Amino acid sequence: MSITPARPASAALSAGHDADSTQGPAVAARRQALGKARRSRKHRRGPRNLMAAALFLLPALTLIVILRLVPVIQAVSDGTHTSLPGSALAPTWAGLDNFTALWHSDTFWTSVQQTLLFNVIVNPLQVVIALALAVLLTQNLPASGVWRTLIFLPAAVPMTGSAVVWGIALRPDGPANALLGSAGIDPQPFLTGPHQVVASLILIASWIGVGYWMIFLIAGLNDIPQVYYEAAKVDGAGPLRRFWSVTLPQLKRPLLFVLVADTVSNFVLFAPMQILTNGGPEQKSNFLMYDIFHNSFELSDPHTAAAELLVLLVIMIVIVAVQFRLLGEAED
Numbered sequence: 081m082s083i084t085p086a087r088p089a090s091a092a093l094s095a096g097h098d099a100d101s102t103q104g105p106a107v108a109a110r111r112q113a114l115g116k117a118r119r120s121r122k123h124r125r126g127p128r129n130l131m132a133a134a135l136f137l138l139p140a141l142t143l144i145v146i147l148r149l150v151p152v153i154q155a156v157s158d159g160t161h162t163s164l165p166g167s168a169l170a171p172t173w174a175g176l177d178n179f180t181a182l183w184h185s186d187t188f189w190t191s192v193q194q195t196l197l198f199n200v201i202v203n204p205l206q207v208v209i210a211l212a213l214a215v216l217l218t219q220n221l222p223a224s225g226v227w228r229t230l231i232f233l234p235a236a237v238p239m240t241g242s243a244v245v246w247g248i249a250l251r252p253d254g255p256a257n258a259l260l261g262s263a264g265i266d267p268q269p270f271l272t273g274p275h276q277v278v279a280s281l282i283l284i285a286s287w288i289g290v291g292y293w294m295i296f297l298i299a300g301l302n303d304i305p306q307v308y309y310e311a312a313k314v315d316g317a318g319p320l321r322r323f324w325s326v327t328l329p330q331l332k333r334p335l336l337f338v339l340v341a342d343t344v345s346n347f348v349l350f351a352p353m354q355i356l357t358n359g360g361p362e363q364k365s366n367f368l369m370y371d372i373f374h375n376s377f378e379l380s381d382p383h384t385a386a387a388e389l390l391v392l393l394v395i396m397i398v399i400v401a402v403q404f405r406l407l408g409e410a411e412d
Contacts, residue, residue, distance in 0.1 A: 165381065181387075190363050191363070201282055203346055228294075281353070285346060285349060349367065
């Protein structure tokens, strides 16, 4: 029997190297072909993805154009034209005459003052109450889900319905004054007194809005990792310290979003004034949104109303821009 002598290790390595060197160009060519195929598929997939994204965004973009851009363009057109009430003639170009008339109108400046006063009070008040309720209802209290539903319920009711209910409750002979009378307090002119009407409207707006904004803040609180609170407890931080050092910094984004959205909502608040006060008494509730309605539909002057609407839009943009600047700093 003959035994074939084993090849030295160096010979085996040399043979393997020769095989690799022979197959190397083929493998490299195959890898290059696969890379080109992948790039080609990505290149073809790009336009298809853009087309699919455009199709999904088309309904939203169409609504934005119809419900946002077109009304603004129409308001600019109406605000720079004028016409006689009830005239069949086409409106004539007026330039900035409508804005000049607003500048010299005492009624307009009273409306601006009352609108800003209302928003300076109601916006922080609603955000603070909503934040307090959100923090309270995320503490594993008994029946917290029931309390959330009850607090949110006014936001699910149409604003006109809430305004009518509050109008009945705050009448001179309504339940609120009956309750005060049982305590020996004289009836109060909640919606008919110039010194109480703004406070009454703040109460109505907060009744409607607080529960709605609370839901956003509860969602923000639930997104805060619990490990932060556990670390703060280990460091000996109490409840107030954890609130200031953990909750508020982590809640800046949703908190400022709520502030921005709440500001816009209250600037265009209209139903309670139109249903309950008609801008009175003594123009104390003649906010800009109601004054726009009054000029357009009651005085038949849509051009002045359009100019006033553009002024309101500019005021909101300035305030919201400041708040978004704060939002950007909070994100940093």
